[in-house]
Amino acid sequence: MSRPTNESPRPYDPVDLSSRAFWAGTDTERETAFAELRAKRPVSWHRPLEDLLFTDPNDTGFWAIVRHADLVEATKRHEDLISGEGILMESLPPELLEAGQSIIAMDPPRHSKLRRLISKAFTPKQMKRIEDRIRANARMIVDDLAPKGEADFVAECAALMPMHNICDMMGIPYADRQKVAHEAAMPTGVSDPDVVGEGDPVQRLFEAAGYLHDMAKRLAAQRRDEPGDDLITALAVSEVDGARLTDDEIGAFFVLLCIAGNDTTRQSTSHAMKALTDHPAQRAWLMADFDGRITGAVEEFVRWATPIMTFRRTAARDIEFGGQTIRSGEKVILFYSSANRDETVFDRPNEFDLSRDPNPHVGFGGNGIHHCLGNQLARTQLRVLFDELLHRLPDIQAGEPDLLNANFIHGIKRMPCTFTPQR
Amino acid sequence: MKIHIDEDKCTGHGVCEAIREDVFEVGDDGVAHLITEELTEDMREDLQDACDQCPTQALRLEG
Numbered sequence: 001m002s003r004p005t006n007e008s009p010r011p012y013d014p015v016d017l018s019s020r021a022f023w024a025g026t027d028t029e030r031e032t033a034f035a036e037l038r039a040k041r042p043v044s045w046h047r048p049l050e051d052l053l054f055t056d057p058n059d060t061g062f063w064a065i066v067r068h069a070d071l072v073e074a075t076k077r078h079e080d081l082i083s084g085e086g087i088l089m090e091s092l093p094p095e096l097l098e099a100g101q102s103i104i105a106m107d108p109p110r111h112s113k114l115r116r117l118i119s120k121a122f123t124p125k126q127m128k129r130i131e132d133r134i135r136a137n138a139r140m141i142v143d144d145l146a147p148k149g150e151a152d153f154v155a156e157c158a159a160l161m162p163m164h165n166i167c168d169m170m171g172i173p174y175a176d177r178q179k180v181a182h183e184a185a186m187p188t189g190v191s192d193p194d195v196v197g198e199g200d201p202v203q204r205l206f207e208a209a210g211y212l213h214d215m216a217k218r219l220a221a222q223r224r225d226e227p228g229d230d231l232i233t234a235l236a237v238s239e240v241d242g243a244r245l246t247d248d249e250i251g252a253f254f255v256l257l258c259i260a261g262n263d264t265t266r267q268s269t270s271h272a273m274k275a276l277t278d279h280p281a282q283r284a285w286l287m288a289d290f291d292g293r294i295t296g297a298v299e300e301f302v303r304w305a306t307p308i309m310t311f312r313r314t315a316a317r318d319i320e321f322g323g324q325t326i327r328s329g330e331k332v333i334l335f336y337s338s339a340n341r342d343e344t345v346f347d348r349p350n351e352f353d354l355s356r357d358p359n360p361h362v363g364f365g366g367n368g369i370h371h372c373l374g375n376q377l378a379r380t381q382l383r384v385l386f387d388e389l390l391h392r393l394p395d396i397q398a399g400e401p402d403l404l405n406a407n408f409i410h411g412i413k414r415m416p417c418t419f420t421p422q423r
Numbered sequence: 424m425k426i427h428i429d430e431d432k433c434t435g436h437g438v439c440e441a442i443r444e445d446v447f448e449v450g451d452d453g454v455a456h457l458i459t460e461e462l463t464e465d466m467r468e469d470l471q472d473a474c475d476q477c478p479t480q481a482l483r484l485e486g
Contacts, residue, residue, distance in 0.1 A: 112434045112479070116453025119435030123449040371436055371478040 007060045009327065013037070013044040017064055017335075020050050023191070023407045027337070031350070034066050034338035042067045043322035049089050049407070053190065053202055056091040062312075062331040063324070068342035068362065070322050071334050074313060075368030080321075081313035081332055082107045083370060089310050089333055089407050090191070093202065099209040100187055100259070102252040104370060111369065113240045114253070118231050119373065121169060127376045130169075134380055137164040138388040146392060149421035152414050153398055158269035159262070161385045165377065166261030170254070171219065171230030180215065183208040184258035188409040195404070195413070212258060213251035220250050231257065263409055264307040265378045268363075269385060270401065270412040271305035275352045276390075277398040282354050287390060297354040298382045303361035304352050309337045309410050311370075336362050337410065393419040424462045424486045426470060430454050432481035439473040439482060447473065455481070 015033050016022050022030065037044055044066075048059045065074050074081050084107045086097055097105065103114045120126065127134075141160045145151055163181045172180055186208035189195025196204045220236035227233045235250045245253070276283045286293050313332045318325060326332060339362045341349040346356070364372035372378070389396065396419040404411030426446075433454045439447040440455065443466065448458045462470065467484075474482040 109431075112432070115434040119437070119453040120449050120451055123435065123437035124441040125437075125444060125448065365478075367438075367476060367478050369434065369479050371438075373436075376437065376441070 008045075008047075009060065010045050012047045012061060013041060013064070015041075015044070015046075017333075018047045018049050020405075024405050026403075027410075030337065031341055034335060034341065035343075037064060037066045038338060038342060042070055043324045043326075045324075049091075054091050054093050059091060059331070062089070062333045063321075063326055065322075065332060065334045066338040067322075068339040068345040068360075071336065071339040071362055072366040072368075074321070074332065074334055075366030075370065077319075078107065078369050080316055080319045082316045083111075083311075083313060085312075085314035087312050089312055092205075096202070096205055096209060099213065099248075099252055100205075100255040102249070102256040104256055104260070108369065110240075114245075114249075115373065117238045117240070118234050118253075118257075121231055121234070122373050122375075122377055124376050127380045131380060131384070133168060134165055135384050135388075137161060137168070138381075138385045140164075141385070142388045142392050146422040150416065150418045153273055153417035154266070154270055154412055154414050157385075157389070157417075158273070158412075159266045161269060161381050162262050162265035162378075165381055166257065166374075169231055169261075169377075170257060171223070171228050171232050172215075176215065180212065180258055181262045183211045184255070184262050187255075187259060188263050188406060188411065189404060191407070192405040192413075209251075209255060212255045213248070216251040216254035217247045219254075220247065260372075260374060261377075263411070264372075264374075265381050267307035267409060267411050268302055268305040268378065268382060270398075270415055271307075271410070272301035272382065272386070273389075273396070273417065274398045274401055274412075274415065275301070275304050279352050282352055283390075286354050287394075290387065290390070293354065294383050294386065295379075296357055296359065298379050298386075299359040299361060299363075300352065300354050300356050301382055302363035302378070303340045303346075303356075303359060305410060306337045306340045306361075306363055307410050308363075308408060310335055310407055334366075339366075392422060395419050424464070424467065424470070424484065426457060426462065426474075427483040427485060428455055428457070429481040429483070432479045433477075434479055434481075436478050438476050438478060442473045442476070443469050446470070 044064050046061055046064055048061050065071050083105050087105045103111050163177055167177045190201045219232045223233040223236045286297050311334050315326045315328050315330050317328045343349050364375040399416035401412040401415040404413050435449040435453040437449050447455050450456050470484050474484050
């Protein structure tokens with residue numbers, strides 16, 4: 001064990017989960033670290049994340065939860081392990097957190113009341129009602145892609161599907177969609193200069209938040225005059241505890257929906273395309289009975305991709321967890337990528353196996369109160385998009401992905417793809 | 424056999440609706456409701472699943 005610093009209440013674990021180098025490495029390298037912790041020290045204390053954008057003087061480190069069962073337990077103990085102190089590993093200025101996190105960083109009862117305003121729009125029955133619209137978007141995307149023969153799979157396919165669908169649901173005009181999606185990618189790309197540019201990343205985040213809040217305010221004002229059947233209307237006209245949401249609250253909710261709606265399905269789509277390219281036997285198995293196999297395959301796409309690698313909780317009181325005493329106020333990080341490779345839950349966890357059943361992955365969360373609101377939307381989009389894509393462009397192959405340097409989103413920035421052009 | 428839905432806890436995830444769409448439906452209020460009173464013994468396993476998998480522990484099977 002390494003020596004504790006003055007501030008740390010206990011020695012730090014020797015396995016590195018905190019350095020820039022760790023997060024800049026490959027999945028395989030990270031999995032080696034997680035596998036050691038899962039086997040030997042499943043609840044471990046680590047030094048603070050290196051090279052923070054914003055220094056929190058009280059940050060003495062974090063607990064790492066790496067086993068599947070522990071992660072599920074942590075998400076269900078929402079009174080012990082709260083979200084209201086932040087949900088990212090990275091420390092950020094409080095005003096930025098306020099501007100962009102909304103219900104994902106709230107606790108009950110406020111969380112429950114706000115989430116109910118829009119939950120109806122994401123239910124399984126609602127997805128069936130809008131599936132034609134989702135399929136029309138998939139067709140449009142593949143129509144545009146088909147004659148090209150080669151393209152950036154991320155920009156010209158994977159990013160477009162969730163962008164159009166979440167924008168349809170929110171009621172964002174066509175002309176604004178690319179800009180909204182671009183600005184919404186700033187918070188999750190903040191640690192990668194390729195995304196946020198060479199300037200001050202925190203400043204860039206404030207600009208992105210400003211743009212999205214202005215857009216939300218403008219759209220909400222429009223919808224109060226002319227209500228529509230969309231999420232902005234639901235946020236603009238509903239009352240919680242006898243009061244309408246403020247513009248700031250609507251703005252934060254809007255930012256959350258833009259990020260969560262765009263940046264997760266995009267990554268699952270890209271990782272799945274790469275995996276289907278790298279595992280031709282799996283692809284052939286899927287195509288032999290696409291309609292019968294795609295629903296299960298989508299679960300493996302999401303496990304394989306694990307588009308969100310980490311979420312943070314904070315101990316609300318001193319608690320016992322996995323044989324350790326976690327002190328009130330300490331950060332606890334849930335490692336979804338590790339839980340989704342837990343060998344006690346998944347046979348051959350490092351194999352991409354589309355026939356995996358059961359597949360109790362935590363790609364949408366551990367089934368606690370913050371379980372992914374859009375999980376049914378994501379599943380529908382993946383099923384429908386790959387139906388269009390793999391049938392219309394049967395020889396499509398992905399090239400080498402250019403990976404995002406981040407500890408939250410498991411991102412692919414660009415990835416070439418090639419196929420026989422269809423006209 | 425009865426299902427009790429705690430409307431203070433439910434946030435309308437729709438997990439129950441995904442398991443038994445003929446029994447549960449998330450309403451415009453964002454909370455799950457029963458759309459049938461006729462709960463039969465052959466549904467018991469699914470209904471217990473819905474209770475166990477509820478992310479907010481808002482469902483309880485009685486009887």
